[in-house]
Structure formats: structure tokens, C-alpha cells
Amino acid sequence: xxxxxxxxxxxxxxxxxxxxxxxxxxxxxxxxxxxxxxxxxxxxxxxxxxxxxxxxxxxxxxxxxxxxxxxxxxxxxxxxxxxxxxxxxxxxxxxxxxxxxxxxxxxxxxxxxxxxxxxxxxxxxxxxxxxxxxxxxxxxxxxxxxxxxxxxxxxxxxxxxxxxxxxxxxxxxxxxxxxxxxxxxxxxxxxxxxxxxxxxxxxxxxxxxxxxxxxxxxxxxxxxxxxxxxxxxxxxxxxxxxxxxxxxxxxxxxxxxxxxxxxxxxxxxxxxxxxxxxxxxxxxxxxxxxxxxxxxxxxxxxxxxxxxxxxxxxxxxxxxxxxxxxxxxxxxxxxxxxxxxxxxxxxxxxxxxxxxxxxxxxxxxxxxxxxxxxxxxxxxxxxxxxxxxxxxxxxxxxxxxxxxxxxxxxxxxxxxxxxxxxxxxxxxxxxxxxxxxxxxxxxxxxxxxxxxxxxxxxxxxxxxxxxxxxxxxxxxxxxxxxxxxxxxxxxxxxxxxxxxxxxxxxxxxxxxxxxxxxxxxxxxxxxxxxxxxxxxxxxxxxxxxxxxxxxxxxxxxxxxxxx
Amino acid sequence: xxxxxxxxxxxxxxxxxxxxxxxxxxxxxxxxxxxxxxxxxxxxxxxxxxxxxxxxxxxxxxxxxxxxxxxxxxxxxxxxxxxxxxxxxxxxxxxxxxxxxxxxxxxxxxxxxxxxxxxxxxxxxxxxxxxx
Numbered sequence: 001x002x003x004x005x006x007x008x009x010x011x012x013x014x015x016x017x018x019x020x021x022x023x024x025x026x027x028x029x030x031x032x033x034x035x036x037x038x039x040x041x042x043x044x045x046x047x048x049x050x051x052x053x054x055x056x057x058x059x060x061x062x063x064x065x066x067x068x069x070x071x072x073x074x075x076x077x078x079x080x081x082x083x084x085x086x087x088x089x090x091x092x093x094x095x096x097x098x099x100x101x102x103x104x105x106x107x108x109x110x111x112x113x114x115x116x117x118x119x120x121x122x123x124x125x126x127x128x129x130x131x132x133x134x135x136x137x138x139x140x141x142x143x144x145x146x147x148x149x150x151x152x153x154x155x156x157x158x159x160x161x162x163x164x165x166x167x168x169x170x171x172x173x174x175x176x177x178x179x180x181x182x183x184x185x186x187x188x189x190x191x192x193x194x195x196x197x198x199x200x201x202x203x204x205x206x207x208x209x210x211x212x213x214x215x216x217x218x219x220x221x222x223x224x225x226x227x228x229x230x231x232x233x234x235x236x237x238x239x240x241x242x243x244x245x246x247x248x249x250x251x252x253x254x255x256x257x258x259x260x261x262x263x264x265x266x267x268x269x270x271x272x273x274x275x276x277x278x279x280x281x282x283x284x285x286x287x288x289x290x291x292x293x294x295x296x297x298x299x300x301x302x303x304x305x306x307x308x309x310x311x312x313x314x315x316x317x318x319x320x321x322x323x324x325x326x327x328x329x330x331x332x333x334x335x336x337x338x339x340x341x342x343x344x345x346x347x348x349x350x351x352x353x354x355x356x357x358x359x360x361x362x363x364x365x366x367x368x369x370x371x372x373x374x375x376x377x378x379x380x381x382x383x384x385x386x387x388x389x390x391x392x393x394x395x396x397x398x399x400x401x402x403x404x405x406x407x408x409x410x411x412x413x414x415x416x417x418x419x420x421x422x423x424x425x426x427x428x429x430x431x432x433x434x435x436x437x438x439x440x441x442x443x444x445x446x447x448x449x450x451x452x453x454x455x456x457x458x459x460x461x462x463x464x465x466x467x468x469x470x471x472x473x474x475x476x477x478x479x480x481x482x483x484x485x486x487x488x489x490x491x492x493x494x495x496x497x498x499x500x501x502x503x504x505x506x507x508x509x510x511x512x513x514x515x516x517x518x519x520x521x522x523x524x525x526x527x528x529x530x531x532x533x534x535x536x537x538x539x540x541x542x543x544x545x546x547x548x549x550x551x552x553x554x555x556x557x558x559x560x561x562x563x
Numbered sequence: 564x565x566x567x568x569x570x571x572x573x574x575x576x577x578x579x580x581x582x583x584x585x586x587x588x589x590x591x592x593x594x595x596x597x598x599x600x601x602x603x604x605x606x607x608x609x610x611x612x613x614x615x616x617x618x619x620x621x622x623x624x625x626x627x628x629x630x631x632x633x634x635x636x637x638x639x640x641x642x643x644x645x646x647x648x649x650x651x652x653x654x655x656x657x658x659x660x661x662x663x664x665x666x667x668x669x670x671x672x673x674x675x676x677x678x679x680x681x682x683x684x685x686x687x688x689x690x691x692x693x694x695x
Contacts (some may be wrong), residue, residue, distance in 0.1 A: 353628040357659040517630035
């Protein structure tokens, strides 16, 4: 067998070896019907060859006719019995029966027809191959061991000259030719059956691999993580011409230097491979680069597989760029929806508290007016109507103003200077600044200019300055510091004061809501911060605050898209 | 009918307070009405008079939307203060809010006896006092 095996290519040898050793029972996994067909073919071959040998044996004068007749009678009856059983689909009985019949026949022949000298032992190989092809590797190994023990016994018997008397003829060219013809033709049939089924199943798996629309590749971790194969979809995905070109690369060659999470691509790839080898499989996302330099997000499933004992990773790569894009859009829309939903809730509150309140007062006053008979009382009620109406008017105007901001998505941004904006606000609030003897400092060197609607910026700066002046501590003269800096494409304006501060634990929920005030100040209206927030949100920015009571507050305003 | 000694009106809306006072006075069921413009001053009053039964009210009519300390904030402080108070006090929220969210939140606070949507009528007020 060894000298024969060298003539096959090594992968075929591996496949045969694995069949005989029972690693992958490709043939035994065939359907019952194809096995029966195969066995019938074997039986027919034997029947024809045995008939040739039977006829030929009459031409050999050394043969005893009675032995020939008995031997062939047994052979024919066994073959026909098996054929009959096969018709009844008794596959296992026939398989094992044939195996034992072959084996015992050969054993008989070797024992009574000149032992191993007749080279009949070669026929054992056929038996073992036959067993392997029907029942898989383990029974074949069993027969191989049985045969080895038998041959050793024969060698022992020959060496001690204690072989039983030969009942057959001595060397006979015709008998030898018959038996070798039978052997070789059976070998050919068995090999043919094995190889066609191997190539058929190989073809099946090759088609599964090749025609899969998912990009499939294999990677050999022991070979520096190089690709060892790729299907058509994988070649198309990366833009590589052929598989030969493809296996010159590893995953690291189709990656940018860094992944979006900041990791080196090569390190991340190594880590993912190690995880897949450890856990059997691993799912993750990765950014790949095509040969033409175009990058794409991919979802990768690595599965640890073993090909003829060599650890491999099978990678299924899916281009998820489109999903990623959609995800981004969904995320953005969700943010918009969240904002709008919050604004809606705020509006509900405004309607509840700020519009309904005065309306209730109006209706009550009118009721009292109707029922009152006292002129003085009536005059008093009418007097009370005035502030309610003016309050309602004010709230209404403020609401209209804020709604305009929310809908004013078309408002144009322009280049504006912080220094000038602050100067304008200081001029408008000059009286308050002088009265409180406030010190106002500014440092706009971090970001001197802004791209923003000037109307909004004027209002924001003026509101923050006026708040800082209004809620200053009576214990110290106000000190207000304006500063700007750039951060990740945004400009952040900070306004720090040393005023009363705000109890954030209590008020953080209401800080930027309309008509919410937090200090006992006659001019506290609860509109400035509400407007500022509305303006910032309309432009996609943010406002937040840090504050400590009796120490001061710092307002942060982030203006986005300031590259 | 019970004659109540003292009612606390916690509301920052002057006109509303003025009108509610008229309504309560007309029922002639209450001796005194104390008014506070925000939750903080009402809490301070309760703290100061925690053991003074003549000053502590039987009923608190509480608005929600107020400066400095709103109705919710008042309730938080009140829950902490309650064990020290020498009198059982019934709290009604009287708000212009028609938001279901506010109503739900009020129901979750066991100290709140009812949530009344403004305006309060004389009938409703009499009913309220009767129920105590």
C-alpha cells in the first residue's frame, strides 16, 4: 500500500487515511441506497471474475476438480445469498457477511494453499478497504489488526514448518492470474467508489463554499494569520482578482491602521483570533479596507475549525456599512424625537401652569363680578383683572417667541465676534453694572469668533450677564468671567459668577423651564434661561450649569460644528 | 359642622389667593387663613410652630408651580418634618395643572389627600372640610 500511496497526491492520501482511521466517514455517510448500489456493483464484479476464474481453473491440470467444484459452489451460493439479501435491503448483514466471507476465504486460502508464499495476503488489503468503505474506519482497523495477527501466525507456522498439508496445487500461473485479477479489479472498483464519493462530497462542499453570498475565508493562525482560502464573494468584497492573490494577504492587510475604538487593527485582529480559538467562535465588528482603499464596516464571525489536524479559523465577513449608516440616521432621528417629545411635555406644562392659571383667575373674577352687588367690590375685581390679563399677555408673547425659535430652522449663521457681543450686552445693562459695581472679565483668545445666528448669541450673552448681575450675592460685589475655548469641533462658552448660586439638587429639573424662578427677586421672571435653552437646542447645541449655593454658578454653552 | 381654626394657603398667584380667601371666608367655617407665596416660607412656618397647636393648620391647600420651593419640594420637606408636628394635617393639592403626569405623581405621595384642579368652588371647599 505504501508504494501505491506515493503515487497519489498527498491530500488524497490524507483523505484516504482519514477514511481508514475513521476521522471523517464521508463514504459511510452516504445514503443507504447508494451503499446498496455500491455493494451490488462489488457483487457483480466478483461474480464475473469468479466465473472467469472458475472456467480458467479447469485448464489447470494441477487442480483437483472436486476441490474446485466445492470451493466455487460455496462462493456462488454465498454471492447469490448476499445478492438476495441486498434485494431485501439487509445492508448491514451483507456488509458484515461479505467482510467475514472475504476474510475467512483469504485466511483459508493462505492456510491451505501454501501460506504467504502464494502472495494471497495481498487480497487481505481488499477486505480491509471493503470494510473501510462500508462501515468506516474503526471496523477496518479491527480487520487490519486481525489480519496482522493472522499473518504473524502464518509466518510462525512457516518458520516452524508446521503449516497444515496443502490441499491445493503448488504454484499455478492460471490460479495466480485469476486470483490477482480478481483482487486488482476489486481494488479498482473499491477505489473508484471511494474516490468518486470523496470528490462528490468535496464538490458539494466546494459549491457550498464558493456560491455562498457571504464572504467566506479561512485563516491559518499558525502561518502568521494569513488567509488560506477565499470564496468568490470574499474576492469581490475586497476587490481582489483571484484566490492565489488573496492568500498572499492576511486580514491585517485589508484594514486601516487603527479601528474606530482606537485599537491597532493588527492587535485587535490577533485578539479576536485568540478569542475565537479559545471559545470556538467569536462575533465582532471590524473596519476593513478594500484594495482600492475604500473602507467599510463589517460584521465578522470567526469559527475555529480543524482541517486534517491543523487549526484554522473560518471567517464569515459581512459588509454592514449600509446598516451602520441606517443606524446613524435612526440615532439622529431618535435624538430629534426625544427632544421634540421633551418640548411637547414642556409645552403641556406651560399650558397647564402658565396659561391655564391666569385663565382660571379670569373666569373666577368674572363669576364674582356677575354675582357681586357691591359697587366697591366690583371695582376691586376689575382692578384685579388687569394684572391677570397682562400676565397672560406676557406669557403668551414669550411662548410665541420661543415657538418661533423652535420653528426657525432656517435662521442664518454668521461670523460673530464674542468681544463685540459682550460689549453690546454690557452697554445695554450699563445701569445694573454700575449700580452693583460689578467686575466683568473676559478671555476670548481660546475662540474669538463664532459661526452662529447673531440674534441668538446677543440674547444668550445678555441673558447670562443679566442673570449673573440679578442674582449676585449681597455680601460681595459681583465678579463675572466670560471665557471661550475650542473642543472637538465645538466652541464652549463659560460664564462664571460669584453670585447666590442655585440649589441644583432641588432645581436642576426646572432650571431651564419657563416661568420657573429660584430666588426671591422682584425681577425674577423665569424666561431668560428658558429662551437660551430653546435657542441652543434649535441650533443643536447644549447648555448646562455647575453651581454651589453662596459660592456661584458657572454656565456652559456648547456651540457645535465650529470647525 | 366643624369649625376649623387655621388653613394654610400656599400659592404664589396673588389674584388666585385673593379669590380663594373670599370663597373660604364666605363659608364661615374657618377662623384664620395664612398665606405663603412659596413652599419654603410655608415649611419655615411649620417648623417654627411644630408644637404650637393653635398655629398649626388643619388643612394645607398647596399649589404646585411656585418659585424657590415648588409644591413637590414642599411635600419632600413636609414628609421629613411630619413626625415632629403636633397635629394631623390634611394636604390638598390645588393646581391649575391638568397634566396626567402631575396627577399620577401626586397619587404616589400618601400625604396628599386629593388633587383638585383649579378653580375651587365653594361647594367643593365645604365638602373638603366636612370630610375631615
